[in-house]
Structure formats: C-alpha cells, structure tokens
Amino acid sequence: MLKILIADDHFAVRVGLEMLVQEVIEEDKTIEFATDGTDLLSKLSSKYYDVLLTDLNMPGTEGLPMLEKIREISPYVRILVISVNSEDFYAVKVHELGGYGFVHKAASDEEFKEAIFSVCNGDKYLSVHQHKLIYEQNAHPFVNLSPRELEVLNLLFKGYGVLEISNELNIGQTTASTFKSRILKKTSSASVVELIKLAEKYGYIPDSAS
Numbered sequence: 001m002l003k004i005l006i007a008d009d010h011f012a013v014r015v016g017l018e019m020l021v022q023e024v025i026e027e028d029k030t031i032e033f034a035t036d037g038t039d040l041l042s043k044l045s046s047k048y049y050d051v052l053l054t055d056l057n058m059p060g061t062e063g064l065p066m067l068e069k070i071r072e073i074s075p076y077v078r079i080l081v082i083s084v085n086s087e088d089f090y091a092v093k094v095h096e097l098g099g100y101g102f103v104h105k106a107a108s109d110e111e112f113k114e115a116i117f118s119v120c121n122g123d124k125y126l127s128v129h130q131h132k133l134i135y136e137q138n139a140h141p142f143v144n145l146s147p148r149e150l151e152v153l154n155l156l157f158k159g160y161g162v163l164e165i166s167n168e169l170n171i172g173q174t175t176a177s178t179f180k181s182r183i184l185k186k187t188s189s190a191s192v193v194e195l196i197k198l199a200e201k202y203g204y205i206p207d208s209a210s
Contacts, residue, residue, distance in 0.1 A: 001027075001028045001029060001030060002025065002027055002028065002029040002030075002050050002051065002120060003029070003030050003032075003047075003048065003049045003050045003051070004021060004025075004029055004030065004031045004032070004049065004050065004051045004052075004053070004120070005031075005032050005033070005034060005040075005043060005044070005049040005051070005052045005053070005054075005077075006018060006021075006031060006032070006033050006034070006053045006054075007033070007034035007035075007036075007037075007039070007040040007052065007053070007054040007055065007058070008035075008054070008055045008058065008082070009035055009036050009055070009058040009059060013055070013082075013105075014033050014035075017053050017082070017112075017116075018031055018033075020109070020112050020113055020116055021053075021116055021120070023113065024113045024116055024117045024120075025116070025117070025120050032049075034054075035058075036058045036059040036060040036061070037058050037059060037060030037061035037062070037066060038059075038060035039060070040052075040054065040058075040060075040061075040070075041060075041069060041070075041073060044070060044073045044074045044077065045073050048074070049074065049077050050077065050078060050120075051077065051078045051079075051080070051119055051120050052070065052074075052077045052078070052079045052080070053080050053082060053116070053119075054070075054079065054080070054081060054082065055081070055082055055083055056081060056083055056085070056090075057083060057084070057085065062151075063150070063154070064090075064093055064094075064097065064147055064150055065147050065150070065151060067079065067081075067094065067097045067098070067099060068097065068147060071097070071098055078100045078119050078120075078122065079094075079098075079099040079100055079101075079119075080099070080100055080101045080102075080103065080115055080116065080119045080125065081094045081099055081101070081102045081103070082102075082103050082104075082105060082112075083102070083103075083104065083105060084104065084105045084106070085104075085204075086140070086202065086203045086204050087102065087104045087129070087130065088133060088140045088202065088203070089140040089142055089143060089202070089204050090102055091126075091127075091130040091133060091134070092130075092133050092134055092140065092143045093143065093150075095124075095126070095130075095134055097147070100118075100119045100123075100124045100125060101115050101118065101119055101124060101125030101126065102125075102130065103115045103125075111127065140202055140204070141187045141188075141198055141202060142187065142198075142199075142202070142204055144186050145183060145186060145187075148179065149179055149182060149183050149186075151169060152165055152169070152176065152179040152180060152183060153183055153195070155168060155169075156180065156183070156192050156195065157192075157195070157196065157199070162176045162177050162180060163176075165179075165180070183195070
C-alpha cells in the first residue's frame with residue numbers, strides 16, 4: 001500500500017491535491033495531511049511515508065533548508081514540492097537537494113497529474129522547461145547558492161546586517177560577512193540593493209517572504 005502525506009497550510013490546496021491523487025493513482029493507498037512545518041516534521045518522525053507532496057512556505061518551515069531536515073528524518077520519502085515560488089530557481093534547487101519534482105501552483109491540472117503520477121510510481125518529474133534549466137545550464141542567478149548562503153540571502157532581504165545575521169544563525173561575524181561576500185560574488189552584485197533588484201527581475205520569492 002502506498003503511503004502518501006500531503007502538507008500545505010491551506011485547506012483548499014490539501015483537498016485539491018487529494019482529489020488529484022485519487023484520480024491518477026489507482027493502487028491501494030492511504031493519504032494523510034500536515035497543516036504546517038511542525039506538523040509535517042512530527043508526522044515524518046513518527047511514521048513512514050512513501051511520498052510527500054509539500055509546500056515549503058508554511059508556518060514552521062524554513063524554505064529549502066526544510067528539504068534537508070526532511071531528508072535527515074525520512075531519507076527515502078519521495079518529495080514533490082508544490083509552490084508559488086519561481087520555477088526557474090526552485091525546480092533546480094529541489095532537484096539538487098534530492099527532491100523528485102517541483103510543480104508551480106499555477107500549473108495546469110494535467111501537469112499536476114503527470115507530476116503526481118511520476119513521483120508516486122518512483123520516477124522523478126521534470127517538465128520540458130525544467131529539463132532545459134537543469135541540463136542546459138540556463139541558470140537562474142541564485143541557483144549556485146548553497147542552502148546556508150540562501151539562509152543568509154533571505155536575512156539580507158529582511159534587512160539584517162552582518163551582526164544580526166551572526167546572532168540569528170549562531171555563527172561568527174566574520175563567517176557571516178564571508179557568506180555575504182560570497183553571495184554578492186556569485187550573483188555578480190555590488191550591493192544588497194542590487195541583489196533585491198535581481199530577485200525582482202527573476203521573480204525570486206525568498207523563503208522568508210511567504
């Protein structure tokens with residue numbers, strides 16, 4: 001029996017995903033729900049699931065770093081991320097972090113069905129556009145940032161300075177400053193203002209801006 005967990009803080013989304021799963025997956029299955037990040041991690045810690053359909057922008061989540069936590073708790077669960085965040089960025093990062101697929105919440109029902117079918121049957125899902133992004137290196141400017149650098153980036157977008165980042169992430173000020181410098185270098189930006197403009201240009205929604 002296929003064990004599926006659907007995680008989203010919006011009731012309508014959970015219901016809609018359940019309906020799609022019921023429509024495309026004919027084999028015996030159980031479907032359970034998590035309503036936020038804390039509930040999600042609690043359920044994964046206490047029970048085995050084959051498939052996880054999840055948003056990353058929920059109360060109690062940390063965006064992409066949440067995928068690393070999920071992998072630590074439940075290394076074999078097949079993760080399909082469903083989000084309003086930029087496909088050009090998140091599809092690549094989800095792939096790099098071991099996810100099985102990414103679908104934008106504005107996608108068609110047919111794309112949702114294809115993605116759910118693929119992941120529930122043990123296959124990774126990539127749209128034609130995502131395949132080009134990943135394998136033809138049509139890189140989003142933030143794609144090459146590490147999960148830790150993404151945490152720092154999100155704090156920079158919230159207006160944090162080096163000292164505040166140091167305190168928030170429990171790292172040294174020199175380390176925080178180094179992360180900031182690396183982010184600016186990797187994105188060819190001269191300042192945080194340029195980072196924000198770059199984010200706006202590419203439709204990047206930071207994890208902290210749910």
